[in-house]
Amino acid sequence: MFDLPLSALAARLRDRKVSSEELTRLFLGRIARLDPGLNAFITVDEDKALASARAADARLAAGKAEALTGIPIAHKDLFCAKGWKTTCGSRMLADFVSPYDAHVVEQFDRAGAVLVGKANMDEFAMGSSNENSFFGPARNPWDTTRVPGGSSGGSAAAVAARLVPAATGTDTGGSIRQPASHTGTAGIRPTYGAVSRYGMVAFASSLDQGGALGKSAEDLALMLNVMAGFDERDSTSIERPKEDYARDLAKPLAGLRVGLPKQYFTADLSADVAACVNAAIAELGRLGATTVEVSLPNQALAVPVYYVIAPAEASSNLSRFDGVRYGHRASGYADLDDMYRKSRAEGFGAEVQRRILVGTYVLSHGYYDAYYLQAQKVRRLIARDFTEAFRDCDVIAGPAAPAVAFPIGAKSSDPVQMYLEDLYTISVNLAGLPGLSVPCGFGAGGLPVGLQVIGRHFDEARMLNVAHQFQQATDWHRRRPPGID
């Protein structure tokens, strides 16, 4: 039961073969048993979960169920959920209980999904390993000495270990796709503006986008059907008709043109990952797709540009955490400046402080033009590279991460090495494009590898179609980590 796709769970709930309460208890039991070794959750609330499960059962009984009614899920702990601690993996918000719901949380509540807990994450979504969490690192279910990736590491670990059937995440530079790749799960970051950012604690506003992690492309489509849609409370939310992301899943791939950026297949990519990704691309070929080499000439600039823009926005976004109205305030201080200094020095971890410092620097008088403005110009070039590439192809395929999951602690002393984890994902965020990752094999140490599929703006349905057809022909996504049954 715990391994069933969302559609099968929904069918059993509708047919009253299982109640939401039973299903919720099942997953709560798995969390109780397995999460102590994984630390995928920051908060689990049985009472709240069971109450919404019972409400979902009433709805099911009344025949008013929607696709996800009664299905347990987890939210990354930066989605504000009314009455829930919303910590962002930070000491700064360790005791912050949100008085309101994020748009995404509202959407899942409205759909009748059952929120069982808030997933671990890198502090304020800054990190690629989940090691930057004030609540300790989440662990990779495939090898608990390794990282699950990040920043949506808790969501990925929870889905990989089948602690929930699906979870939300956010992706600012690869924070859904990279952990999905590292944990053998499927993850999608939709087009910028497809999912409302209202109530999603901001890291880098022009790059942040909510998305989902699940076991399959089909599950991701069902999650997006709930999450995506216009919200007038987010001025960057794009007003367009509601769409069914599952509508094209069954389409054959014949005639599909898959672009392979030559800059993705270089010495930076480890051989084991390259082998899996190449095999996956060959599989797409067998399914009727043709491949074409494309070029993203400014690819090498994506990471440096990102590490100007994202910290710049973050330095401003995180200014509100000043200890005045909510969040951590130092217990003793001499004056106002001292209160700010102490509260923020105590409340924020090292990586967050590093990015605030970098961001403050690049926005400073005299440096703004050389860094921030220049980065914005290069950002436009990166976006244009994709526009050019999509003249010759329908989707772009490649790796989601340069190597398999690394051991906890291996990169913590070298931030730049950590930043290079997002080599293949970051340019997608800079261009505002949608990207997904689905399992496509196992590399060194028997650790999962993900295939990244990038689409044009609002072409999620086609990307999901590609991923679904791939999953119909392969069974990588059905493999489960050892020791979770």
Added chain:
Amino acid sequence: MVWEIVIGLETHAQLSTVSKIFSGASTAFGAAPNTQASAVDIALPGVLPVLNKAAVERAIRFGLAVGGRIAPRSVFARKNYFYPDLPKGYQISQFELPVVVGGEVLVAVDGAEKRVRLTRAHLEEDAGKSLHEDFHGMSGIDLNRAGTPLLEIVTEPDMRSAREAVAYAKTLHALVRWIGICDGNMQEGSFRCDANVSVRPAGSQTLGTRCEIKNLNSFRFLEKAIEFEARRQVELIEDGGKVRQETRLWDPQKGETRAMRSKEDAHDYRYFPDPDLLPLEIAPEWIESVRAALPELPAAMRARFAADHGLPEADATTLTSSKALATYYEQVVRGVGGEPKACASWVLGELSALLNRLEVEADASPVGPAALAGLVQRVLDGTVSGKTAKDVFESMAAGEGAADAIIEKRGLRQISDAGAIEAIVDQVLAANAKLVDDYRAGKEKAFNALVGQVMKASQGKANPAQANAILKARLG
């Protein structure tokens, strides 16, 4: 040495929207602390700003009223600094691309017209308030004001005296109220000025080092602060010193400005475009629909009153100092059916005195424009004398009814019948032989005394002009 003062003003006009610029919370003044602060205003984690179109519409109105250019695309930027009453740690403002560029305000100063050029006007949000009393060594924060929409109106350094600066500020104050974008309440901080002041030797073309005086919330303070600051700078330079660029605060108790922070400790605000808000795009159609709804502007109305109504410049200026007064005046003229000079004289005289006494605007006058027109007509057609009419006006103000009713009830109708006046004159002449003798002996004053007797005998109702003429004829 003769010195010239150079002044530029930055004015914050609070826009009269029902809700805040980026949230749905109310902008009403005076509510209990923090009761009008939404999740957005207190900057909870995850909240986002959504631009209030009504604030933009008011900015467009202003831009059109001053003949500025409405930017088809302007950008909201974040101004970053830490302060407890600034909940986000940044203020959303406009920096490189403001919504209104250029424009000018024509100001009447000492009978001449002065042109003050505007640099720009931009939209921004207000901060909250820090309360430093009543909290036993701690500070209280009230975020009701946080997010209130402001239009910051910046002039070129075009003013050359405190009088000019005040005249500009008063004209601008009247204008923003006229076009209905700001209530102009200076006590509540709805309209406040910062003054940039520098001095230079007369005839010099280069600007001196300026100081900015913050938060001048009355015209009197504005005038005094500029005068003080200019004097301070001149004395400093004449004593061999140099003006330091700095921000200064006006201390109304001591009547002086004092240094707040120097240029060196000025904040680096790290402005950058706010990624939570799309660039503000204003379509030409929007601008045109705002233009179509714009009322006749005070400058145009002033010119019309002078040219078409034949009013002196000063009267035209006073009548157009507020839209309520100008509207009132026009309604009186309409009610009377012309005679603008007589109408203006009543509006600027008795009515204005009444309004001042009651401290109300013309639109709240206890004597409405139609009622006043009724009275003015009775003066013009000779039913009552001007002097009697003033008493009638007071009775109308006291709520005793319309002019005609009061005149009838009290029998105040003027006696214009020649025969009746002649009879009274004859009586008076018979009873005052001494005065008649005095007059004939060349004492002009005696004539006035006789007129007084005639008026007294007629209980003030004799037509004064007729009484004069008849008296003169009889004595002649």
